[in-house]
Amino acid sequence: MKNTVLHKADTRGHADHGWLNAYHSFSFASWYNPDRIQFGALRVLNDDTVAAGMGFGTHPHDNMEIITIPLEGDLAHKDSMGNTEVIKNGDVQVMSAGTGIQHSEFNPNADQRTKLLQIWVFPNKRNVQPRYQQITLNPEERKNKLQQILSPNADDAGVWIYQDAWFHLGKFDKGVATTYDLKKAGNGVYAFVLSGKLTINGQELETRDGFGIWDISTLDIKADSDTEFLLMEIPMHY
The missing domain is CATH 2.60.120.10 (Jelly Rolls)
Known part of the structure; x- marks a missing residue:
């Protein structure tokens, strides 16, 4: 890929x-x-x-x-x-x-x-x-959806940093699917699976696998088991 x-x-x-x-x-x-x-x-x-x-x-x-x-x-x-x-x-x-x-x-x-x-x-x-x-954080806010935990903006959900980055946590039941739209053109996403199995844009991932993807605007995410994961949207050039 x-x-x-x-x-x-x-x-x-x-x-x-x-x-x-x-x-x-x-x-x-x-x-x-x-x-x-x-x-x-x-x-x-x-x-x-x-x-x-x-x-x-x-x-x-x-x-x-x-x-x-x-x-x-x-x-x-x-x-x-x-x-x-x-x-x-x-x-x-x-x-x-x-x-x-x-x-x-x-x-x-x-x-x-x-x-x-x-x-x-x-x-x-x-x-x-x-x-x-x-x-x-409120863990209920990541149940079968993406919870923003970090952004560049002090008045947005989560903590903020000096970078055009957005982090989200998800805790999905098996079979739950969602899409993630990147916040900024030119960014990529590095996904890290905390537990369980997940497919992102066709790539199957397991516990503690990391997967980076760029030159895309949307991620298709599907839980292949009960799973917890972290998405880190990051500038590829900075």
Whole structure:
């Protein structure tokens, strides 16, 4: 299929540090694949499991939009802007790193793991004042439909970032179908299946598969089983 890229779950980079079990859809840390650096402005898609009581020590970022979506358990966050928060399954958090921030993230629970997606998107504006945003989503709003969780607009649904990107979550029963119309010409979409089986524009996908598609204006989406998935509409040129 032209203008597509398929990243099967078992082709991702993998690093098991004991306290952290991480899968990388794109090159990250010690895992480097020259064919998998980014998808347009989407630079990082990490699928992380953090052991009880463990986490990432204080570290810096700059000029990156960093989105965290907890899938299970909690993640405690602390940063150089003075934010001390706990994000839970059902929340979405974004940091615009801009001119530079430092932060730490850890699993505050002694008895359960934390699973999360961490996503990095290149911004369309450099050296902005760093900012932090966190919201709690209503899971009912993605039942058999697409729930917008991120956009470029502060007054729109979800969090916002410095980029012409739109993210949606879906939780579909088997057999449910929908279409997604891209918001901006020239953008592409990277889909990530959290669980179950899904077909997008004829491409069959399974749990933790990633699928990028561009030079299209509409996606045809069908749930081949009960499924949860994330759609990331991203500029291909930025």
